[in-house]
Amino acid sequence: MKQEQFVARHQGEWEALEAWLQQRAHLRARKRARVAADPALPADAEFPQRYRRLCQQLALARQRGYSPQLVERLQQLMQRGHTLLYRTPAFRWRSVLEFLFADFPHLVRSQATVMWVALALFAVPLVASFVLVQLHPDLIHLLMDSARVAQMERMYDPSSPNLGRDSGTDWMMFGYYIMNNISIGLRTFASGLLAGVGTVIVLLFNGISIGAVAGHLQHVGHGDPFWRFVVGHGAFELTAIVIAGGAGLQLGMRLVAPGRKRRIDALVEGGRIGARLCLGIAAMLLVAAFIEAFWSSIAAVPAWGKYSVAAVLWSLVGLWLWRGGRGEAQHAD
Structure with a gap:
């Protein structure tokens, strides 16, 4: 599969995941204040599955020799998701x-x-x-x-x-x-x-x-x-x-x-x-x-x-x- 076809197939998923991670960072900065969630973004329960797919897509991009810019973008997205998924849960009074x-x-x-x-x-x-x-x-x-x-x-x-x-x-x-x-x-x-x-x-x-x-x-x-x-x-x-x-x-x-x-x-x-x-x-x-x-x-x-x-x-x-x-x-x- 050519890089253009690969990007066209998964571009919407990456953008939705980027927007979701940005929203999570915004909520965390405001100590999880009540902010209306965008219904177009993935739900919290879907994140682990989307993160696994992203890791598979990153591995495919490396294996097929896609451009360094694409690999770097997926790598950064994967690192942001990894930090969120595996961070120590906050203490909740x-x-x-x-x-x-x-x-x-x-x-x-x-x-x-x-x-x-x-x-x-x-x-x-x-x-x-x-x-x-x-x-x-x-x-x-x-x-x-x-x-x-x-x-x-x-x-x-x-x-x-x-x-x-x-x-x-x-x-x-x-x-x-x-x-x-x-x-x-x-x-x-x-x-x-x-x-x-x-x-x-x-x-x-x-x-x-x-x-x-x-x-x-x-x-x-x-x-x-x-x-x-x-x-x-x-x-x-x-x-x-x-x-x-x-x-x-x-x-x-x-x-x-x-x-x-x-x-x-x-x-x-x-x-x-x-x-x-x-x-x-x-x-x-x-x-x-x-x-x-x-x-x-x-x-x-x-x-x-x-x-x-x-x-x-x-x-x-x-x-x-x-x-x-x-x-x-x-x-x-």
């Missing part, structure tokens, strides 16, 4: 917000059974150990050593200027809380690989420990500082631990009882669900660490102020997990 406020709570509700089991494994030991330590105060020394008990009493001493910590700036403790909380959440989830037994143990241990500490501090008269400290950030932190437990349990169940799927396929599916849940858990624990560092430790705020804020936080978390993403899910159905 809208996608992040959609995941946190819709996809994540919907995903939590889709795993309702394991979430309720995780809540029971965490809450029942917590309440039981709290009551038992009230009835048998010496039981606290069977659950933790004397040095740890003394430290907890100092941290929640009613005369302390800060609640919940001996020392440290707010920002330093913020970093510490982030690492500590997220490590607990990830450990709770990852333990599900031990056929779910690891997650069960972690939930039971945390429930017993927290309940025993609360019961002891209540018994020795340090209950007011303790409750004023934990009641706020607990809405995010304790809920995140339960969700992490549910994520670990569903992973363990897919390992133990894969159903009709191959065990490896069921485990991969559980890992994907758990990974998405962990993203939301990490966000919750980040919020919890911020509240714990900059709000919970303020001793000057009276009890009614702490409890009022806590009531709002617990209500928001409950409403978020209950209602988040319902409209989108119904629309999708």
Whole structure:
């Protein structure tokens, strides 16, 4: 085929592709402002196919020895298309917000059974150990050593200027809380690989420990500082631990009882669900660490102020997990 025939056959396609690439560059320069698209230009979904045809046409032009000007034109067009097709996608805050406020709570509700089991494994030991330590105060020394008990009493001493910590700036403790909380959440989830037994143990241990500490501090008269400290950030932190437990349990169940799927396929599916849940858990624990560092430790705020804020936080978390993403899910159905 002569060059003139080759150009005549594909000239309209090249011009349309050039105009489309120019429009995309214009939109990107204006941060994708609303600009009316030309209906004569190729749609975004058609671009990969048009790009592949352009590469084939460039290869033919080189193979047949067409003019350097034509080859250079197709080469530049191909490079512009390659840059657009394979560039790193821009970070989209809208996608992040959609995941946190819709996809994540919907995903939590889709795993309702394991979430309720995780809540029971965490809450029942917590309440039981709290009551038992009230009835048998010496039981606290069977659950933790004397040095740890003394430290907890100092941290929640009613005369302390800060609640919940001996020392440290707010920002330093913020970093510490982030690492500590997220490590607990990830450990709770990852333990599900031990056929779910690891997650069960972690939930039971945390429930017993927290309940025993609360019961002891209540018994020795340090209950007011303790409750004023934990009641706020607990809405995010304790809920995140339960969700992490549910994520670990569903992973363990897919390992133990894969159903009709191959065990490896069921485990991969559980890992994907758990990974998405962990993203939301990490966000919750980040919020919890911020509240714990900059709000919970303020001793000057009276009890009614702490409890009022806590009531709002617990209500928001409950409403978020209950209602988040319902409209989108119904629309999708």
